[in-house]
Amino acid sequence: MKFYEYKAHEIFRKYGIPVPRGLLAAKPEDLVDAPLPCAVKAQVLIGGRGKAGGIKFAKTASEAQEAARQILSMSIGPYTVKQVYAQEMLDIAQELYLSITIDRSARAPLLIASATGGIEIESVPAKKILRVHIPPLVGIEPYVLRALAKALALPKEVASQVSDIAAKMYALFEGEDAELVEINPLAVLKDGRVVAGDAKLVVDDNAEYRHKEYADLPQDRTPLEEEAHEKGITFIQLDGDIGVIANGAGLTMATLDVLNLKGGRGGTFLDLGGTDDPEKVKQAFEILLKAKPSVILLNIFGGITKADTVAVGVKQALEDPAGHRPSRGHVGGRRRIGGEGPCGGRVTCLSFSMGRRSSWCRGSRATRDSSTPARCSTTTRRSSPV
């Protein structure tokens, strides 16, 4: 889960991390009481808003409202700006960098800090960056904070504020199931206070069930992706015209790779996951059909996934008369369940092979569109082998 800047600030504030004063506005009039001077910033989930003109500076309330008027009418990438955040300008003496993320290899959270902040951390030389692991189950002990203070070589009063912020960031990292908590720049002000100049937060999607309060927050998704997400289906829209549905992220990616490398263009990434529930399969197909693919490629390789129940769901989805015309769809297998079916002129060929065989089937549309044979195989044992 990603967060709008204002929302991330709100969560940081909840954990006691000092953030600048700010005001959220959906229309220019809302900025009458904007903190001044301020930066008026477009609230979007993608980077590059500064370059797109999504950040403007204002000294007076009327300047802030004028900035909001301009920004609220613009589009940044595929997104229309719906809200702006007017944030108090800071009188900065020094910019630091501080983040906590996950180090997969070490299986531990990693604290990253640098006295050189405000820029991409990748461009800072490695020896000017502190990297300390925080042991899981134990948490952030004082030795981590001592290492931090030493590495940043800050005056005592500043160092103690930075340590305090780091400890609170770790509490946030744990408490909110975060993948990333980042402050860049962490601003040391001319009056000696330390304030988060920016707040970045990414939360683990798998932990959504523990954070229901975030469920309704807008995400970086197309309307169709949003619909799929609500139904618990892993679905991503891509540029091509071939609808790809498979089970497992790796197999779905590999299927797309084969298509793309053979000259086709995958239009969807739909991962059925471990389900063979016909209702779920039907829902997944409905989403896929809404993406208007010219042809659908189904690639299911089941372990405990049963081919016949997957096929039932496919059949149900394709038989639904809503919106598509009959054509030559074909679902076969050891237990033949398909035959001529209505599938909207989109599904060129679906063939289920059970057991050891897998079948390659050349569909006319698929061949013309992608110059690759469409393989639609489901290989599984009928009964769960577990």
Added chain:
Amino acid sequence: MLDYDTKVVAGVTPGKGGTTVEGVPVFDSCFEAVDRTDATASILFVPAPFAKDAAIEAIEAGVELLVMITERIPFHDCLDVMTYARAKGCRVIGPNCPGLISPGKAKAGIMPSHIFREGDVGVISRSGTLTYEIVNAITQAGFGQSTCLGIGGDPVIGTSMPEALELLSKDRQTKRIVVVGEIGGTTEEETAKRARRIRKPVYAYIAGRTAPPGKRMGHAGAIISAGMGTAESKVKAFAAAGVPVAEFPAGIATLLAAG
């Protein structure tokens, strides 16, 4: 697993103690199960919200091997489980994986047994179903497998790809090793480094070569960001280590046939 002659001695479901499934006794807790049957390994299918609880219980009960099949476990839970398991000397495989199989011997997993054949090729994979696709191709090309380890697609897993490579390199039945990776993270790059020091031939396949950057492809692991973890960097790392990389999944079988 029973069909595969794996010695399944007990099941555990709180509240179902005293019942039996397919002739196997069910216990209320891992402690009872281990106490009564001397089980040494555990395979976990518990839904994500309860997986941490179940995993720690199994580790506490003293199992030496814990295979976590469950997908979508918050990785913060896995950080705790993996740290605890390591402290207790328990080997964890997964989560979000199909488990492991030594064809002809035993399986602790959910893979379709009929595509496997006993042989000398070790297989390590971050993905489940993609492994089936590749194993199927290996078997159809006339080769067999020694042990296949589905290590899982999550950011925090019990046995990493380089660790699995090390294990298979010491296994006497394994003569050649296939690694199946995907975009995201840097585990393939680390594995490539390790592969240089291994005497057995290693072959690789990377999924997600044509995935657009910044798009998260299902597995929590499969995301490319800030130039890290791209297919290109992984392919390059393997090439530098002298590990041939197949362009297509079935290409692994071709590489094995050529080698």
